[in-house]
Amino acid sequence: MSESVIQVEGLFKNYEAVAALRGVTFNVEEGEVFGLLGPNGAGKTTTVEILEGMRTPDKGLARVCGMDPEKSGRQFKELIGAVLQSTSLPDKLRVKEAIDLFANFYRRRANTDDLLKRFQLTEKRNAFYSQLSGGQKQRLALAMALVNEPLVVFLDEPTAGLDPQVRREIYDIIEELKRTKRTVLLTTHYIEEAERLCDRVAIIDQGRVIATGTPRELKHASAGTTRIEVRLARPLTDGALAHLEGVADCREFDGTYVVHSTRPPQTIVALVKKLEAENNELQSLEMFSPSLEDVFIELTGRRLRD
Amino acid sequence: MHNTWVLTKARIRLAIRNRAFLFFSLIMPMLFLFGAVMMFGQSSRSWIPYILGAILTFTVMGSFWGLSVQLVTFREQGILRRFRLAPAGAGPMLASSILSNYFMTLPTVAFELVVCRFAFHMTSWGNLWAIFVLVTFGSAAFSSFGLIVASVTNTMQETQMINNLIWTGFIFLSGATVPLAQLPVWIQHCSLFLPATYLATGLEWSASNLITNRDVLTDALALAIGVLVAFEISRRLFRWEPEAKVPGSAKLWVLAVMIPFLLFGAYENIYTDRLDRIQRDFHTLQMREVRREPQAPAGPR
Numbered sequence: 266m267s268e269s270v271i272q273v274e275g276l277f278k279n280y281e282a283v284a285a286l287r288g289v290t291f292n293v294e295e296g297e298v299f300g301l302l303g304p305n306g307a308g309k310t311t312t313v314e315i316l317e318g319m320r321t322p323d324k325g326l327a328r329v330c331g332m333d334p335e336k337s338g339r340q341f342k343e344l345i346g347a348v349l350q351s352t353s354l355p356d357k358l359r360v361k362e363a364i365d366l367f368a369n370f371y372r373r374r375a376n377t378d379d380l381l382k383r384f385q386l387t388e389k390r391n392a393f394y395s396q397l398s399g400g401q402k403q404r405l406a407l408a409m410a411l412v413n414e415p416l417v418v419f420l421d422e423p424t425a426g427l428d429p430q431v432r433r434e435i436y437d438i439i440e441e442l443k444r445t446k447r448t449v450l451l452t453t454h455y456i457e458e459a460e461r462l463c464d465r466v467a468i469i470d471q472g473r474v475i476a477t478g479t480p481r482e483l484k485h486a487s488a489g490t491t492r493i494e495v496r497l498a499r500p501l502t503d504g505a506l507a508h509l510e511g512v513a514d515c516r517e518f519d520g521t522y523v524v525h526s527t528r529p530p531q532t533i534v535a536l537v538k539k540l541e542a543e544n545n546e547l548q549s550l551e552m553f554s555p556s557l558e559d560v561f562i563e564l565t566g567r568r569l570r571d
Numbered sequence: 572m573h574n575t576w577v578l579t580k581a582r583i584r585l586a587i588r589n590r591a592f593l594f595f596s597l598i599m600p601m602l603f604l605f606g607a608v609m610m611f612g613q614s615s616r617s618w619i620p621y622i623l624g625a626i627l628t629f630t631v632m633g634s635f636w637g638l639s640v641q642l643v644t645f646r647e648q649g650i651l652r653r654f655r656l657a658p659a660g661a662g663p664m665l666a667s668s669i670l671s672n673y674f675m676t677l678p679t680v681a682f683e684l685v686v687c688r689f690a691f692h693m694t695s696w697g698n699l700w701a702i703f704v705l706v707t708f709g710s711a712a713f714s715s716f717g718l719i720v721a722s723v724t725n726t727m728q729e730t731q732m733i734n735n736l737i738w739t740g741f742i743f744l745s746g747a748t749v750p751l752a753q754l755p756v757w758i759q760h761c762s763l764f765l766p767a768t769y770l771a772t773g774l775e776w777s778a779s780n781l782i783t784n785r786d787v788l789t790d791a792l793a794l795a796i797g798v799l800v801a802f803e804i805s806r807r808l809f810r811w812e813p814e815a816k817v818p819g820s821a822k823l824w825v826l827a828v829m830i831p832f833l834l835f836g837a838y839e840n841i842y843t844d845r846l847d848r849i850q851r852d853f854h855t856l857q858m859r860e861v862r863r864e865p866q867a868p869a870g871p872r
Contacts, residue, residue, distance in 0.1 A: 357585050
């Protein structure tokens with residue numbers, strides 16, 4: 266079996282007293298879109314930046330295409346492309362100039378006019394960076410990540426803070442990368458992003474990988490329950506809903522009861538009866554098919570966006 | 572070299588589009604020039620080359636401010652970390668700062684020369700070759716000093732504080748504002764330890780046609796050694812990340828930049844008659860003024 270394109274083994278990293286990574290381990294195979302899914306502060310960016318050669322791990326192994334990212338210098342940088350979570354460009358740099366500037370650093374260069382076209386930036390080619398919208402800046406960042414036709418692409422929260430329309434545009438671009446069999450490591454805290462784009466996902470929390478697998482595998486592992494989210498007029502006592510028919514698990518998050526049920530119709534009927542008996546009112550009820558959010562709740566007892 | 576050149580071109584474009592840069596590097600030196608000529612050159616044109624030398628010094632030393640502030644801004648805004656991902660390298664990043672600044676300084680220097688020659692009727696161009704050499708080495712040296720400040724400071728506030736401190740020493744103790752010959756003798760001795768003095772006296776002598784080949788060589792050598800030491804230290808201390816803080820001990824590296832100038836200062840103080848020459852040349856300029864026939868005040872006509 267060929268060596269994984271990205272190998273991470275027992276990665277530890279502390280920022281003074283804060284343990285950002287506590288033994289992160291995973292592999293990414295060639296041509297795979299691999300997602301690191303976790304809440305803010307879980308250690309996703311630290312992991313990716315170690316793999317990009319921008320941070321030094323305290324302990325553990327990180328290899329990309331068999332190379333040590335921190336020590337392999339130019340040869341390594343020629344192989345990777347990346348969208349950083351926090352970065353910028355000079356305000357008075359034009360779009361085309363930015364792409365050409367970065368392309369000029371590499372031996373292997375994509376056609377920058379084609380990139381502009383592909384990322385719908387042709388009309389903005391002469392615009393200053395400061396004149397671009399958030400979505401256009403992110404498309405430019407993606408285009409710049411591909412100027413050297415990299416083998417491995419790191420995308421750190423590529424859609425964070427973007428509106429749904431722009432997010433969908435970015436998804437299309439990532440799906441195109443997937444079709445061209447590029448190896449992509451994507452970090453996100455959006456469930457739908459991980460489910461839609463990733464071949465495999467590692468769920469990361471508090472510096473540890475708590476589950477790895479395809480989105481389907483992970484969802485199956487969560488016992489195939491349906492999530493029912495309920496808001497009530499008056500709060501219930503702890504565990505009151507856990508005894509309803511079909512309920513596998515129930516937790517409360519900021520006044521919302523998140524109930525995992527193996528038999529949703531029976532659970533809802535039992536819930537309504539209970540509320541009637543207690544003279545309580547149902548303010549809202551939503552049902553969701555099993556998602557990675559449920560896996561995360563099951564494993565950590567918290568929601569991803571907490 | 573390829574990356575350095577690519578970055579240099581990009582940075583020249585950015586500088587041209589930056590109004591603050593244009594104001595501080597082109598308009599402000601010209602305002603200084605006109606102001607200084609109005610104040611000191613009205614009575615006699617013989618002082619205009621000396622004033623030109625001082626203004627050229629200001630123009631060249633301005634690199635010190637511009638580059639340190641720009642580099643810290645780039646780091647704080649996370650611009651440098653994007654370049655870090657590419658195979659650009661710290662050396663080309665720093666070298667391109669120096670080169671782009673140099674190419675942007677040359678037109679201002681040329682403009683100042685032309686204005687003095689034709690608008691203020693300076694009798695000769697001065698020693699153009701010496702001016703070119705000193706502007707070249709001076710620009711590189713003061714750019715490098717700016718990069719050192721950017722490398723050892725963690726915030727813009729800290730950068731500006733240190734810049735102000737160093738800048739004050741440079742402009743008041745080097746002869747760029749008050750002629751060195753008119754400062755107390757102990758300050759004159761101290762001034763020989765400052766890189767700014769070599770630039771200021773060199774350019775004042777060059778513009779006044781009083782410079783010798785040996786002077787050019789000494790001054791250029793002092794500045795060139797300053798460039799090499801400052802560039803290497805700033806390359807070693809270069810930080811791409813906004814949150815990467817330089818430890819207090821690393822700031823001591825700045826003192827290493829002073830070593831060549833401490834040696835030059837000691838040499839000039841002990842073995843050469845540089846201070847006597849400064850006195851003599853200043854006296855020569857005063858005598859030129861005395862010998863001149865009464866004439867119409869200098870100024871644009």
